[in-house]
Amino acid sequence: MNNHQASPQKANHSSSPHSPFTIHHSQFTILLLLLLLATFLRLFQLPTLPPGLNFDEAGSGVAALEILSGAPKIWWRLGGGQEPLWPYLAALSTAGLGNIPLALRLPAALTGVLTVAAVYRLLLTLRPGTWQESRFIALSAALSLALSPWHLHFSRLGFRAILLPLFSTLAFYFLWRSLISSQKSDFTYHVSCIRHHASRRALFKLLTIAALFTALAIYSYLAARLLPLVPLLYWLLHWLVKKIRQPLFPLLPTPYFLLPTLYFLLLLLFLSPLILYFTLNPADFVARSTTVSIFNPAWHKGDVGGTLWQTLTVTLGAFLGLTGDPNPLVNLPGQPAVSLFLAPFFCLGLLINLYRIFTPAPLPPRPSASLHLFLLCWWAVMLLPAILAPEGAPHHLRLLGAIVPTYAFVAIGLNATAKFLSKVISSTSPFRFYPLTTYYLLPTAFSLLLAFQTYTHYFIRWPASVDFTLPFDLYAVRLAGDIAQAPPSTGYVLPMDLRAGEEARHYTLDYLLWPTSPSNPPTLQSSNPPTLPYLPVDERTTAARLTELAQGKDLLRVVRWTADKHHEADAKEIVTFLLETTAQFQGRESFPIYDIETYTLPSRQTVFALPVIDQPVGAVFDNLLRLDAAFVPATAAPGTMLPVALSLTPLASMEADYKASLRLTDTAGTRIVQKDRVLLHNFHQGTSLWPPEPVNEYYLLHLPPEMPSGVYTVTVVIYHPETLAPLVAAGLAEVPAGHVTIE
16 A cells, blocks of 8 residues: 555656656746757858868768768778768768768757757756756756857867767766666665666666767767766765765775676777777877877977976866967857856856865765766866867867866856845845846846857857968868869869878868769779879879879869968979970969969870980989989970989988089070979988988979070089088089080
8 A cells, every 4th residue: 555655656756846857848948949049059151151161071071971982981090080970970961961061060050959958958967956956057057058159169060079068968967867866866876776676777778878878979089088087087086085974884885886887888888899990900099199199299398297287277278268279260269168257157166066075965965966076077087188188278179078067067156146146136125026036137147148249259250350261271162163163174183292191182172072973982092083183293103193184184274282281292393394394384373272273285185204314424422412314305495494304312311401403504604594492302301311212303494585596504513401512523513414405
């Protein structure tokens, strides 16, 4: 009979307004309005703002197109490493919308909206105070997140990091539900749970979902690898606090052992495919982290402590309204992660958290003490990705994992301030105020202020004050449009710098120009996918690749990068040499970041070839460098280009990167034309780094139109780049390399 009477009580309790697991009509209405606001901010002008398509966004798009082309992976070596989940989401949107920027940004916007909803639900479940206070804090945190310019920027970019706040929130929601009931927030509850079959099943289900969302976060973004440290640190500190306050507390009570063990075993199970991949490819596991790590000498420069302190102070300053990410890609440069007028509430919320953790526990134990410890662990652990990587500090992208506890602290501080002010106003004002009116007055005012600031900063000040050309590859978007609209008889050539390695490809062009025909599914394994006219400037292959790009074309338009990673692609002027000796130069157009040179081809089957350097010279310069042979044409016409090629071999180690001066002199020794350039190996090393092998150099001398006919001599001078002192060969500083007849 007692059992029969207890059942309805549980049912009534679970549906009571005090249950953190049920959202009632009024809450649902508030949440719906909140999500509509978040949706508006994340979708308004999304197709056009931000403009263009950033390189890193496009890298994810390239991975998505690989998936759609039938080449799925679990890891991509794009941009230092690409976790798999975001490319698969991008593949779904690209399949529906096509390879356009919106297809990469719409998933981010929707993720941002879902995060707002998840934060509201999480904080209701955490119960940081009374039921009214919990609703207030949940609403304030979700509203602050929805209006946050920090979160808004990443909700409108196709960056995989936006998944981290969502999945961490969901993971900890289910983890917390596995740790507490609606009435208790301590491990004592689980002693009874573990003893009952139904409770064990429910507990296992919640832990499984929590581990799954934690794994999804790790499948999303590099910084999420630290996420399992949050519950681990919480469990350890929670046990330590209990042990200090209760010396007779068991050394290893059952819940402290079983729950963490089960959680981490499930997490390892879900991560097993990625663990297997990294076991087989260990270099990929640390590829990006070692590059940006504070322990890399390139960053700390011998002062790890000083670098750590500097990074820590500017990072914490982002939460105090003092410093902000300078990167215009993700922020109005210098705008703090937490707005200045919200920073006092963040500090107050953080202090309240610390107070609740370290003050002696009342009897009965405070329900929210464990919650505050958990929030603090979450925030502290997710600061580490930014603190341990000094590049660009304060780095809002690497701090994104801390955004949810950050706004939870803001909401806790707002709640405490609103409670205090409502009491003061209600007790001192001669007018009658309802407590709820004064309670919600402060957050309403600050929400309106934050909404105004976010809208003006993002939609007005940011577009007006930032040049989007480089951050969002506007030049590449324009170029992709020109290439796509070019007639079939016009070809494009995009020289690539060999030193760029895996980053050589321009992912924005790749994504926008990628052929999506099912009959022709290219992948990144192919060196040059169809319609992507890349030309790796390698002496061994450039002529053949240029010939391939010229087939069936009347015109070639060559992109000369002026401010891109490939702006020194043709430093040896191999491409220029081939074009000038075979095609006819028509003109040059200048655009931001690149110029375009247009050449008319002699036929639609033009073949490009480098000359054979077989005219022996044998001059030895100070036993350091030998000029083995040269190529100088027998004849040339005034007003044309004179092609000259040299073959040199290093004989000893050289301390400087020597320069060569190529000169054309008449019979009287008068210098007519001169061309100076640093001597470069095929892979762009100067002479101080030359391997012991022959190196070829190619030059074009512009012959004046008014040159008289006659025989001229091509001479070579090798000299120090700073002192200008020449090397001497057989007593000569200026060594003849060949003769040419001008006629």
